[in-house]
Amino acid sequence: MNALLLEDKRKVSEMKVGDIQMPHPAKGEILVKIKATALNPVDYKTGNGGNPIWTYPHVLGLDSAGVVEEVGEEVTTVKVGDRVVYHSDLSKKGGFAQYGVTPAHTVSLIPQGVSFEDAAAIPCAGYTAYQALFHKMNASKGQTILIHAGAGGFAIQLAKNAGLTVLTTVSSANHEFVKSLGADYVIDYRKEDFVRKTLELTGGIGVDLVLDTVGRDNADESVKALAFNGQIVFIAGPPNVNDAISFAHPLSFHQVALGSVHQSNNVKEQRKLAETGNKMLLLLQENKLNALVEKVISLDEVPAALDELATRRVKGKIVAVIDK
Numbered sequence: 001m002n003a004l005l006l007e008d009k010r011k012v013s014e015m016k017v018g019d020i021q022m023p024h025p026a027k028g029e030i031l032v033k034i035k036a037t038a039l040n041p042v043d044y045k046t047g048n049g050g051n052p053i054w055t056y057p058h059v060l061g062l063d064s065a066g067v068v069e070e071v072g073e074e075v076t077t078v079k080v081g082d083r084v085v086y087h088s089d090l091s092k093k094g095g096f097a098q099y100g101v102t103p104a105h106t107v108s109l110i111p112q113g114v115s116f117e118d119a120a121a122i123p124c125a126g127y128t129a130y131q132a133l134f135h136k137m138n139a140s141k142g143q144t145i146l147i148h149a150g151a152g153g154f155a156i157q158l159a160k161n162a163g164l165t166v167l168t169t170v171s172s173a174n175h176e177f178v179k180s181l182g183a184d185y186v187i188d189y190r191k192e193d194f195v196r197k198t199l200e201l202t203g204g205i206g207v208d209l210v211l212d213t214v215g216r217d218n219a220d221e222s223v224k225a226l227a228f229n230g231q232i233v234f235i236a237g238p239p240n241v242n243d244a245i246s247f248a249h250p251l252s253f254h255q256v257a258l259g260s261v262h263q264s265n266n267v268k269e270q271r272k273l274a275e276t277g278n279k280m281l282l283l284l285q286e287n288k289l290n291a292l293v294e295k296v297i298s299l300d301e302v303p304a305a306l307d308e309l310a311t312r313r314v315k316g317k318i319v320a321v322i323d324k
């Protein structure tokens with residue numbers, strides 16, 4: 001089969017389409033004829049950093065959508081011909097290829113009216129946002145949330161759908177974009193102290209929830225913006241929890257690490273990938289969620305697009321069409 005081949009670490013920009021052996025599903029797995037695969041920052045980060053588990057040439061690509069071509073033994077939840085989307089195991093070969101194999105219990109069925117491109121845009125960023133909001137913090141109507149780097153888009157949309165008041169930090173270039181997604185208050189992190197602005201906007205109380213995707217230092221500052229009994233989810237590094245614990249101002253801390261569930265051997269948690277996907281795809285079908293696909297490219301255009309993604313100036317999702 002054709003696949004975009006990574007010949008060694010640090011060679012993401014040099015990847016080319018070549019021939020590789022087609023995989024076959026083991027017990028509990030399915031073979032998917034891939035129609036579309038989304039690009040994510042983790043692709044260029046891991047591709048350049050390498051992984052000692054990989055054998056080269058490796059195939060990147062975590063978020064894929066396509067049609068079930070073959071089912072392995074004991075698979076009962078999906079059948080040949082089903083349209084599915086899934087988040088791949090980072091330790092295995094990914095979706096920038098004509099075919100991919102994945103555990104059947106982690107895939108979601110794509111409903112009628114939802115394209116392969118839109119479905120593929122959801123898993124990595126969308127599932128992470130969903131898990132942070134609803135599996136970790138139990139976000140609910142009437143709460144306030146500060147979403148850092150809100151131009152990613154999914155967290156803002158999910159929070160607004162759930163009835164939250166959304167504050168977000170973005171650069172000035174993305175102010176109108178995040179407002180179009182539903183953000184109530186926009187903070188320019190380059191020009192404003194987001195803690196001071198958050199406290200000002202909440203009458204000195206602080207926000208109920210914080211979603212931090214930036215890093216440890218940012219998470220440390222974010223704790224100062226939390227209300228009494230507030231909660232923070234961190235993805236790129238924890239705040240100093242010991243220093244933040246206070247009897248007078250109790251807080252809760254949550255970590256999200258979406259992809260590591262594949263190595264956990266915890267089938268119950270792995271099934272949540274499928275459950276989350278089903279819920280988000282329904283929102284897509286009902287036009288309550290925008291997949292934010294900004295650009296659709298061919299497989300051989302992926303290396304240049306990953307270089308572009310690495311500049312962090314890309315707004316929305318880039319999706320590669322693998323098979324029309």
